[in-house]
Amino acid sequence: xxxxxxxxxxxxxxxxxxxxxxxxxxxxxxGSSYWARGRSLATVTESIEHSLCFGVxxxxxxxxxxxxxxxxxxxxxxxxxxxxxxxxxxxGLGRRLVExxxxxxxxxxxxxxxxxxxxxxxxxQEYGGFLPLAHPERWMERVP
Numbered sequence: 001x002x003x004x005x006x007x008x009x010x011x012x013x014x015x016x017x018x019x020x021x022x023x024x025x026x027x028x029x030x031g032s033s034y035w036a037r038g039r040s041l042a043t044v045t046e047s048i049e050h051s052l053c054f055g056v057x058x059x060x061x062x063x064x065x066x067x068x069x070x071x072x073x074x075x076x077x078x079x080x081x082x083x084x085x086x087x088x089x090x091x092g093l094g095r096r097l098v099e100x101x102x103x104x105x106x107x108x109x110x111x112x113x114x115x116x117x118x119x120x121x122x123x124x125q126e127y128g129g130f131l132p133l134a135h136p137e138r139w140m141e142r143v144p
Contacts, residue, residue, distance in 0.1 A: 013055065013056050013100045017048060019057065020048065020055050021055075023041075024063050025044055026044040028085070029083075030044070033081075035080075052068070052106060053066070053067070064085045074110070075112070079128075082120075094123055101128070102127075
């Protein structure tokens with residue numbers, strides 16, 4: 001048995017927030033992700049409200065993936081909270097999601113899109129054109 005790349009009729013990607021399964025997103029982020037473990041439902045809900053969001057949906061309408069972009073819509077964007085549910089991986093959905101995000105009309109003119117990843121460098125580099133920071137010594141973070 002092999003996993004084939006899904007076609008447009010099998011999975012779809014939408015930025016319509018009314019389609020998002022917020023309890024599913026919260027459950028994944030707070031329980032399964034390494035970057036948002038323990039994040040509250042209120043925080044997930046508010047973060048979705050203030051972001052450009054991409055939902056990945058199976059043909060029956062159930063949500064199987066997600067990505068969120070925080071942006072000023074002019075100069076800067078941060079890609080985060082990207083996931084595909086385990087049972088839908090190895091079907092090209094991560095690739096399609098990243099390609100869809102970086103080609104979205106609201107982001108096409110933005111010169112700098114950042115992200116952080118522990119284990120998906122190749123995916124983001126190959127399908128999104130992301131590279132390691134040219135000057136990481138210039139970047140700082142505040143973690144209260």
